[in-house]
Amino acid sequence: MHLWDETLAKNLIGCTLLIGLTREVGDNCSYEQFFGVVTHCDPERGIxxxxxxxxxxxxxNLPPRICSRFIPPNRENTD
Structure with missing residues (x-):
């Protein structure tokens, strides 16, 4: 499985993403949500x-792991 899709990365520029994070430390969990507009995508530095x-x-910055299984709304699948 490829972890980076250059075509998809280019299509993400300008898209708004909602991010949900769950952190588990021992028996404790914390949840966090935030959103933002994608400004850069780089296979080394991430999104x-x-x-x-x-x-x-x-x-x-999100890690550089995107694949063609994620298609932003209102965008065409280029696979």
Missing amino acids: TLRLEGSRKGNTY
Whole structure:
């Protein structure tokens, strides 16, 4: 399985993503949600979001793992 799809990465630029994180430490879990607009996609550095909402003005980097199984809404599957 490929972890990076260059065509999909290019199509993500300008899309708004909702991110949900779950952190587990021992018996404790914490949950966090935030959203932002994709500004950069790089196979080495990952996906950069310009955050909106209560985190507006900050950025967040996601790991460089995207595959063609994720298709943004209103975008065509190029596979």
